[in-house]
Amino acid sequence: MLEKFVDPLPIMNHIQPTALINNQPYYEVTMIEMMQKLHRDLPPTKIWGYNGQYPGPTFRVWKNQPIHVLWKNELPQTHFLPLDRTIHGAGQGRPEVRTVVHLHGGVTPHASDGYPEAWFTKGFQQVGPYFTKGLYTYPNHQDATALWYHDHAMGITRLNIYAGLAGMYIIHDEEEQRLDLPTFPYEIPLIIQDRSFNRDGSLFYPSQPDVPVPGVHPSAVPEFFADTILVNGKVWPYLEVEQGIYRFRLLNGSNARFYRISLSNGLPFVQIGTDQGLLPSPVEVPKLILAPAERADVLVDFRSSDTDTMIMLNDAETSFPNGKKPDPHTTGTVMQFRIKSQDSTGSLSRIPSRLTSVPTLLEKQTNKTRRLILNRRMDWYGRHIHLLDNHLWNEPVSENPSLWSMETWSLINVTDATHPIHLHLVRFQILDRQTFDQNLYKKEGHIVPAGPRRRPEPTEQGWKDTVRANPGEITRIIVPFGPYTGLFVWHCHILEHEDHEMMRPYYVWPS
Ligand code: C2O
Ligand code: CU
Numbered sequence: 001m002l003e004k005f006v007d008p009l010p011i012m013n014h015i016q017p018t019a020l021i022n023n024q025p026y027y028e029v030t031m032i033e034m035m036q037k038l039h040r041d042l043p044p045t046k047i048w049g050y051n052g053q054y055p056g057p058t059f060r061v062w063k064n065q066p067i068h069v070l071w072k073n074e075l076p077q078t079h080f081l082p083l084d085r086t087i088h089g090a091g092q093g094r095p096e097v098r099t100v101v102h103l104h105g106g107v108t109p110h111a112s113d114g115y116p117e118a119w120f121t122k123g124f125q126q127v128g129p130y131f132t133k134g135l136y137t138y139p140n141h142q143d144a145t146a147l148w149y150h151d152h153a154m155g156i157t158r159l160n161i162y163a164g165l166a167g168m169y170i171i172h173d174e175e176e177q178r179l180d181l182p183t184f185p186y187e188i189p190l191i192i193q194d195r196s197f198n199r200d201g202s203l204f205y206p207s208q209p210d211v212p213v214p215g216v217h218p219s220a221v222p223e224f225f226a227d228t229i230l231v232n233g234k235v236w237p238y239l240e241v242e243q244g245i246y247r248f249r250l251l252n253g254s255n256a257r258f259y260r261i262s263l264s265n266g267l268p269f270v271q272i273g274t275d276q277g278l279l280p281s282p283v284e285v286p287k288l289i290l291a292p293a294e295r296a297d298v299l300v301d302f303r304s305s306d307t308d309t310m311i312m313l314n315d316a317e318t319s320f321p322n323g324k325k326p327d328p329h330t331t332g333t334v335m336q337f338r339i340k341s342q343d344s345t346g347s348l349s350r351i352p353s354r355l356t357s358v359p360t361l362l363e364k365q366t367n368k369t370r371r372l373i374l375n376r377r378m379d380w381y382g383r384h385i386h387l388l389d390n391h392l393w394n395e396p397v398s399e400n401p402s403l404w405s406m407e408t409w410s411l412i413n414v415t416d417a418t419h420p421i422h423l424h425l426v427r428f429q430i431l432d433r434q435t436f437d438q439n440l441y442k443k444e445g446h447i448v449p450a451g452p453r454r455r456p457e458p459t460e461q462g463w464k465d466t467v468r469a470n471p472g473e474i475t476r477i478i479v480p481f482g483p484y485t486g487l488f489v490w491h492c493h494i495l496e497h498e499d500h501e502m503m504r505p506y507y508v509w510p511s
């Protein structure tokens with residue numbers, strides 16, 4: 001087993017614009033294959049990186065300052081991870097290596113959003129049926145928060161992200177600036193991911209499920225939980241901190257693994273923001289749950305620590321929440337913090353008590369309610385697939401809100417695991433969660449609520465773009481649609497589910 005805490009936490013560099021277009025910053029990012037050291041004792045690992053880095057470089061942008069990015073594919077023509085040709089969009093005739101970049105949480109017009117069928121190959125030699133253009137524009141007309149960019153190519157997203165195609169994208173604004181929160185180097189993105197390795201240091205991704213599927217090889221797996229935890233692309237790293245307050249921008253960038261993190265000496269996290277921006281006021285919690293793609297903006301005050309070192313632990317089950325507990329020696333450990341004796345000079349002294357105002361969206365303000373079942377059935381080969389409201393990806397659009405309308409989406413999860421549901425284009429609020437009688441549903445197919453409606457956790461009471469829809473529960477979200485019309489997607493962010501039919505197009509119509 002790899003020794004823990006022998007490599008310092010890498011901090012991704014900030015990407016710089018190379019030119020201006022209409023006086024707005026222009027960036028170029030090239031996806032290439034690289035060898036990178038992921039642990040002291042591992043030979044270099046083959047990865048795919050944006051600008052040759054895994055994770056990719058961090059964008060730092062300002063609210064209302066649009067930027068342009070040319071995403072270029074210079075990857076080899078063959079995939080180094082097991083490609084399943086039976087998965088929708090990845091069939092024979094499609095190039096093996098296709099990429100398209102999505103800015104997760106970005107309020108982005110369709111043409112720059114990275115629609116899964118808008119993929120392109122090396123040098124734009126081949127493009128998907130929905131390809132719009134190579135140069136993307138991000139308007140950044142949205143509140144300060146941490147977004148992330150990652151690959152979204154139809155049918156191979158799980159492989160492309162696992163290979164390394166993900167990075168952080170941080171939006172700042174004046175309101176946030178006024179709070180005087182810690183800034184770099186006291187503000188640090190932490191991208192948490194799991195990976196498994198072969199002896200030679202190469203990435204391991206399974207080529208078939210535990211029970212092989214007759215006639216399909218390689219075959220997609222129901223979900224993949226790897227056995228080693230990486231933060232910012234290093235296995236079980238350590239970070240030296242000063243005695244002060246740090247701001248961590250946490251992102252779960254894993255394919256399927258959830259995390260429930262805590263600090264070994266009991267030091268709390270003070271959560272100040274969600275996926276889509278600041279919370280109304282800070283929320284102090286001993287543990288934080290992060291589903292794939294969820295982010296948390298947290299402060300940690302290392303002055304109140306009574307130990308010199310502490311470990312970030314994870315005790316989230318796989319599958320979540322009814323599966324096995326992680327092994328404390330491997331996936332139960334995330335990283336280590338070491339406190340230096342010197343005081344921190346660069347960070348703030350006190351945590352502000354008010355952060356921002358978040359208007360509460362009310363159910364009575366919504367124009368429409370959609371009941372959307374999250375369920376499971378078999379595909380052609382006898383494999384389980386998860387579906388959104390019983391529809392396959394290529395069925396006609398069924399979610400078609402009009403511009404500026406507000407809808408309640410009732411996500412009714414009749415499966416036995418949590419699905420993190422993400423909508424492109426919009427931010428939303430969680431209205432409530434309510435259990436229903438699962439036995440009755442199994443017997444008669446009716447959804448009968450069986451408990452009170454519970455408000456979201458205090459750490460979820462802000463704007464979100466990804467919500468945990470727990471098994472046996474109805475999760476209601478209120479979604480204002482806008483500011484753009486056009487074709488977008490919504491999906492489960494467990495990447496193996498997303499690639500295997502748990503994704504749907506949706507269309508915002510002009511009102
Ligand atoms: Cu983070 Cu549609 O994705
Ligand atoms: Cu997204």
Ligand code: CU
Nearest residue numbers: 419492494497
């Ligand atoms: Cu799912």
